[in-house]
Amino acid sequence: MKYQLPLLEYPYNALEPYIDAQTMEIHHTKHHQAYIDNLNKVLEKYPKIEGQKLEDLLKSLNTLTMDERDKKMLRNHGAGHLNHTLFWQIMGAKKELDEKLVAEVIKEFGTIDEFKKLFNQTALSHFGSGWAWLVRNKEGKLAIYSLPNQDSPYINGHTPLIGLDVWEHAYYLKYQNRRADYIANWWNVLKLI
Numbered sequence: 158m159k160y161q162l163p164l165l166e167y168p169y170n171a172l173e174p175y176i177d178a179q180t181m182e183i184h185h186t187k188h189h190q191a192y193i194d195n196l197n198k199v200l201e202k203y204p205k206i207e208g209q210k211l212e213d214l215l216k217s218l219n220t221l222t223m224d225e226r227d228k229k230m231l232r233n234h235g236a237g238h239l240n241h242t243l244f245w246q247i248m249g250a251k252k253e254l255d256e257k258l259v260a261e262v263i264k265e266f267g268t269i270d271e272f273k274k275l276f277n278q279t280a281l282s283h284f285g286s287g288w289a290w291l292v293r294n295k296e297g298k299l300a301i302y303s304l305p306n307q308d309s310p311y312i313n314g315h316t317p318l319i320g321l322d323v324w325e326h327a328y329y330l331k332y333q334n335r336r337a338d339y340i341a342n343w344w345n346v347l348k349l350i
């Protein structure tokens with residue numbers, strides 16, 4: 158079965174003024190769609206793995222027998238699809254705090270402000286395109302780091318909980334080079350925390 162672009166649970170202008178409607182629409186209908194199209198294209202060539210969970214394929218990338226170029230396609234576009242699917246889900250116009258996660262974050266990082274500071278630094282200092290992540294590692298502990306391009310925490314065997322897209326396509330129309338402003342404003346549309 159082919160992957161399809163998931164519908165957003167809110168209109169493109171719902172995250173205004175922090176993320177503008179035009180950015181949301183292009184990001185969703187062009188960028189995310191392109192990851193899905195390329196993912197489908199590469200999976201067509203490998204009917205044996207086509208039905209497997211994308212998360213599991215990313216976890217076991219090293220052991221998959223595929224042409225190296227196709228493997229790179231799966232890595233970039235499969236993770237691109239998963240990353241964006243999560244990104245749309247964790248954002249919204251209204252806060253829907255995840256109390257359990259909030260408690261865990263406070264336990265791990267001291268305070269929400271400390272957590273945000275560390276996450277912001279990670280997102281801001283990431284050179285070039287990529288994502289800042291809050292993940293749960295193999296030991297069940299929370300961790301913050303950034304990854305380049307569309308690399309997914311699943312590739313490390315970690316579960317992504319919160320991801321912030323710091324590719325320029327995520328913010329350039331409104332913020333241009335001001336990544337710090339985009340990051341600071343993004344907390345207003347992150348539902349969970």
Ligand code: MN3
Binds near residue numbers: 188241324326
């Ligand atoms: Mn993106």
